[in-house]
Amino acid sequence: MPAQANGDVGRLLELLGRSSTPPVKKNNFGLGFGNFLGEAMFPKMENASLLVASSQLKELWPKETPFVFGVPGLLEEQAHHENFSRLILDEEAFYSGPWLGADSGSQRHLAKELFEAGRIFRASGRAVLFVPSPTSGPKFDSSYLKSTCTGDLSNIPSEDLEEGAPQSDIWNFLSLLVEKRFDEKK
Numbered sequence: 352m353p354a355q356a357n358g359d360v361g362r363l364l365e366l367l368g369r370s371s372t373p374p375v376k377k378n379n380f381g382l383g384f385g386n387f388l389g390e391a392m393f394p395k396m397e398n399a400s401l402l403v404a405s406s407q408l409k410e411l412w413p414k415e416t417p418f419v420f421g422v423p424g425l426l427e428e429q430a431h432h433e434n435f436s437r438l439i440l441d442e443e444a445f446y447s448g449p450w451l452g453a454d455s456g457s458q459r460h461l462a463k464e465l466f467e468a469g470r471i472f473r474a475s476g477r478a479v480l481f482v483p484s485p486t487s488g489p490k491f492d493s494s495y496l497k498s499t500c501t502g503d504l505s506n507i508p509s510e511d512l513e514e515g516a517p518q519s520d521i522w523n524f525l526s527l528l529v530e531k532r533f534d535e536k537k
Contacts, residue, residue, distance in 0.1 A: 394419050394434040400521065401426075401435045403450055403465065405443030408482065413524055423449050426464050430471040437521065438472045440465060440496060442484040456491030469499025478502060482525055485533045504529045 399417040402408065403426070412418060421429060421438070430438065444450045453461035469479040481497050483505035497503055504525055518526070 393429065393432045397434050398436045399434050401429055401438045401468075402441070403444050404439060404441040404482075405446070405484075406448070407443065408439075408441045408528065411524075411528060413520065416521065421450075421468070423461060423464065426468045427471065430468040435472075435477065437478040437480060438468055439480050439482060439521075439525070440469070440500065441482040442493075443482075443486070445490075446484075446486070454490040454492045454496055459492070462492040462495055465496055466499045469496075473499070473501060480504065480522075480525060482529060483532075485535075 394417050396417045399419060401421050402412070402418050403421040404412075409420075419429065419435075429435065442454070445452060445454045450461060450465075452458040453465060456462075472479045479500045479502070481500040481503045483503070
């Protein structure tokens with residue numbers, strides 16, 4: 352029997368469950384998660400990359416190119432930082448570590464966070480690159496995650512490469528990484 356509006360607030364809240372929970376208020380000091388985790392979560396130099404990456408990509412990353420790791424729960428705040436020029440989503444990051452299962456459907460909150468960070472990057476004219484992995488096929492949220500990307504290194508039309516336009520060092524590095532991954536799989 353539904354609770355009546357006669358003051359049985361406890362019963363009403365019990366029936367409604369979490370949907371009745373009020374949102375957490377913003378703090379009065381303008382502090383975000385990044386303020387508590389420290390400045391290491393944000394780049395000091397311009398033209399940095401925000402990496403959601405596997406250990407392989409982290410180890411091979413060009414030393415002279417600044418980067419910061421994307422952190423679950425903080426990624427959207429990181430995405431707003433103006434010193435990031437690109438977000439890189441490495442599919443192998445979804446196989447282990449803090450982003451485990453982000454593409455599987457079982458960790459929908461991670462997929463939504465990645466999608467929203469991509470949306471923030473795209474809205475400000477910055478690149479979002481998807482780095483594929485040959486180790487497994489598409490998962491439940493693979494298409495959803497790819498849809499937030501401005502570039503998918505698993506699907507580069509040959510016409511785009513025919514022009515012979517010089518590519519950035521990051522693009523060249525990621526292209527070689529993808530080529531290496533797929534060659535090792537053969």
